[in-house]
Amino acid sequence: MKLRDENKIARIYKATLKLVKATGLSGVTMQAVAKEAKIATGTLYIYFQNKETLIASLFQACIKNSQGSFFKNYDAKAPFKVGFHTIWLNVLHHRLLRFEESLFIEQAFHSPYIDEQIKVEAKKMFEPLKELLARGKKEHLVKDVDNFWLTAFMIGSINEISRRVNYYNKKLNPEVIDLNFQLCWDGIKA
Amino acid sequence: MKLRDENKIARIYKATLKLVKATGLSGVTMQAVAKEAKIATGTLYIYFQNKETLIASLFQACIKNSQGSFFKNYDAKAPFKVGFHTIWLNVLHHRLLRFEESLFIEQAFHSPYIDEQIKVEAKKMFEPLKELLARGKKEHLVKDVDNFWLTAFMIGSINEISRRVNYYNKKLNPEVIDLNFQLCWDGIKA
DNA sequence: TTTATAAATGAATAAAAATTCATTTAATTT
DNA sequence: AAATTAAATGAATTTTTATTCATTTATAAA
Structure with missing residues (x-):
């Protein structure tokens, strides 16, 4: 069984914070977060139910x-x-x-x-x-x-x-x- | 010729500010602003080119x-x-x-x-x-x-x-x- | 009055964003 | 090394939001 990469949550948080600084909360889209964190959009929804x-x-x-x-x-x-x-x-x-x-x-x-x-x-x-x-x-x-x-x-x-x-x-x-x-x-x- | 209702800009601003307080900038949608200002969405675009x-x-x-x-x-x-x-x-x-x-x-x-x-x-x-x-x-x-x-x-x-x-x-x-x-x-x- | 002109409307369209899901990949167990 | 399981993917779908535009309405000038 493949294990969850727990370090991924940190990457997602980091990406979100970076985007908030750059564009404000209104600029934070799930696609942008995924891209910044270098994961697929779908993966976001494994770690978080929704935005x-x-x-x-x-x-x-x-x-x-x-x-x-x-x-x-x-x-x-x-x-x-x-x-x-x-x-x-x-x-x-x-x-x-x-x-x-x-x-x-x-x-x-x-x-x-x-x-x-x-x-x-x-x-x-x-x-x-x-x-x-x-x-x-x-x-x-x-x-x-x-x-x-x-x-x-x-x-x-x-x-x-x-x-x-x-x-x-x-x-x-x-x-x-x-x-x-x-x-x-x-x-x-x- | 119908004249512009200059008071409308104030209404739009007021509506926007109210929405920002209630939901943050990310909650400000053009539809919500129009509704709050009691005008049609299209009217927003007469007064402002875009969001x-x-x-x-x-x-x-x-x-x-x-x-x-x-x-x-x-x-x-x-x-x-x-x-x-x-x-x-x-x-x-x-x-x-x-x-x-x-x-x-x-x-x-x-x-x-x-x-x-x-x-x-x-x-x-x-x-x-x-x-x-x-x-x-x-x-x-x-x-x-x-x-x-x-x-x-x-x-x-x-x-x-x-x-x-x-x-x-x-x-x-x-x-x-x-x-x-x-x-x-x-x-x-x- | 009638005509002309621009404002106002809101449904329709386009664009952007959230969320899903069938499929693939990787790790663990047997 | 085969089977199993859950993570990961990203294109497809759904939902939301921005923007347009054909039509209507109101007012000023003729």
Whole structure:
């Protein structure tokens, strides 16, 4: 019996992300995905029931992937600023390195392919960050502002950095990264 | 001779924006637009040569529209903080009130419908803000950071506020708006 | 009024995209 | 090495979407 080439799902995801970056979600056709992934169109339907399933599965994979990266090396017991800096850098690096995924998440979020259920899950992504900010407020290091807005502030500014790096292919170096962190830090600090 | 109903273009734009919010750009079909605008499909082609033209025209209209709002009541001669606050509020209000347009711009930006030329134009939108920030730096009120990153910081955090207000239909009141401004202001100030 | 002209219509057509399926290929088991 | 099984293929089919066009409708000018 011929075995499934499990590596194929990764190829399909990669192809889809590449197409989303190049043409947006509206440019993603099953034929184009198959061609990019160098498989036959029919093969797509062995791995995914239909287009909706493909998009929804990739969406969940991207969310999971983000969660993994954001809190890598994060130690909840480290001093507040250390922890905050770690997460800030992790989010930035993830967005920069996996810009296609961020783009896909944004576009898929507003497509008919993703249902409410999945969106609710996606929202839980930043729980550990919210806990850290709560602690920062207790320690009087962070402004007394609702976590909802503090995270919006942090994530929003990071997203825009990565968007601009990618759109205008601006280069980042450690010094510039530091300056950008300082903007965010001065914003949230009490 | 029957005259063109110029109001129809506005109806078409409105319908397109509504559909983009509901289903993303990939859900925008000419039939759906026509139905939503309560005109016949053929009529769409009287006003726009084809789908690409419709999307590109709306994109330009949205950009122009933004430019108008962002610098409304802005006085380049007012004290720095006053001017900055005015623009910050204008951008926020525009994003909140015309969220569908922001969404459309984001999605269209990465679609095959918008060519490089138009994107370059869109980039010039924030020129007056950059001038203001340059002045702020001269007056030692603003951190010595490249305007590119200062605007990214400001615009990114505002965008995320409006995104969250719309996604999670969180309410904003003047007090919360002030808190959010404070985050941004403390971030950029020297 | 009548005529002329362009807008508006929506069914028909063309084009593009999603999905299926009969056939082939490759790996595993007997 | 034959039989078995599921993966892989890609052309054919179905479905959806873009675009056209013959016809109707409304308005301005004659």
